[in-house]
Amino acid sequence: MSRSALTGSRIRERRSMVGMRQADLARTVGISASYLNLIEHNRRRIGGKLLMDIAGALEIEPAALSEGAEAHLVARLREAAAEGGKRIEIERVDEFAGRFPGWAELVVEKQRRIAALERTVEVLTDRLTHDPFLSAALHDILTAVASIRSTSSILVETPELEPEWRGRFQRNINEDSQRLSEASRSLVGYLDGVDDIDASTTSPQEELEAFLASFDFYFPELENAAQDTDVQSILAGSELLRSSSARALAEGHLIQYLRDATLVPLARLRSALASHGLEPAALAGHLGVDLPLLFRRLAALPKELEYGPIGLVVCDASGTLIFRKQIEGFPLPRFGAACPLWPLFRALSQPMLPMQVDLAQAGRSAGHFRSYSIAQPVGEISFGKSMRFEASMLVIPDDPAVESNQEQVGVSCRVCPSATCGARREPSILAEGF
């Protein structure tokens, strides 16, 4: 049954919700109760003035009764169903959302909650596995404990120990216990920040990411400015840049932003987008700029232009991610190496070759994306010097209903469910089905 065919069900739901009797509503809008009854059981089509009158009587937008109220809900239910196995009656999703909106909302909410928890698990696992601070702190603690254990055993198990040795080992235990205290305190302080995963940053790169995310990656002050003072005033106003390294990274990013905005002003970009849509090759040709610069400008589009989420990831020639703008459904690893199947890395082996690849994320999130990648030399080019390359990959959500040859990729091996992937570096923490 289509969504519009369920208008009657929605009228009945709404009427019950506001506590109005069927006869009272019928009288208000000038129809018989039996006719309204037929409408409410979806046995008579309804539209036009009568729908407007009923909506007015029920104090609700007509569109909410006719069509659009649960369009978003239905889309979310479809997403949930896509991950739920084969036994779901997907053809009756409209009916489910129309007849049981409360239950449908609950399913969607639970699905959203599960996705958020999975993301938390991924972040924490990524941190436990690759976080350099945590790794160093645990190493310090275990080393101090090992030394104390070994030394104290000697003191206890060697009664004939010479006073000189005894004194030396006692001093060692004292030193190691102090070290253990400091390392433990430091670790506890660090773990206190884990509650707020998004806010707990540990590296300059993460500080930069949090700083840029707080501005939605868009800096209106730099769009029409040509002075370095604007960069400095933005930096001065941010509390998210705690370390000098992060501040230096942010300064470099904003200076590049300013340069990019001078070459491709927002007004020109908007005009080009109006002509070509979100087609990077056409846009770059129209604007006369290279793709990496265009990618950066697209990733810095203000939200109000409504081109939807645009993700960007940049890596250097070692494959290390040096810029990350994440979008929903396409998470980027915080510490460890990313999925080697990303076209971003393939681009490194084929410099200057633009790649357009449709991607499907493995696992529960199972999002569909269109990616555009290219690797280009950066820095000065001169004879006799080797060139430095960086690769950029723009990621845009794609319509899952559109048929295309999608390549399945993951986030990183640790949190990827693709058991048979030939590119796997290490086992996944995910059991079957998480």
Added chain:
Amino acid sequence: MGKRVLLIEDEPNIIEAISFILSRDGWEVDTHANGIDAVDKVKAREPDLVILDVMLPGRSGFDILRELRDHPPTANLPVLMLTARGQTKDKETAAALGVSRFMTKPFSNAEVLESVRVLASGVEAQHG
């Protein structure tokens, strides 16, 4: 003269403790505290057994082990690896590289002594 052990470890207090227990057990203990020239040290001293930390300044214990195994005179040298990293992946890496035994910190003195005795006696199957 007892058998010689080369302890490659950068934590001074652990060096002191392990050296003490091995010396009391009759071993001649030589120590080295960085990874950069650890392989040269092994080649120069020709110990009967090496105790090797994984996280060393300059070079990881895994790299050192790999080079020892690639060098015919040390390809079968007993190597006891000590590490604060007890992850499965590290154990697998060490095994793939041909470690003789792998021990995670914190260890007991008795465990270290027993491992050294077994490895040096050749009772335990060594690399390969």
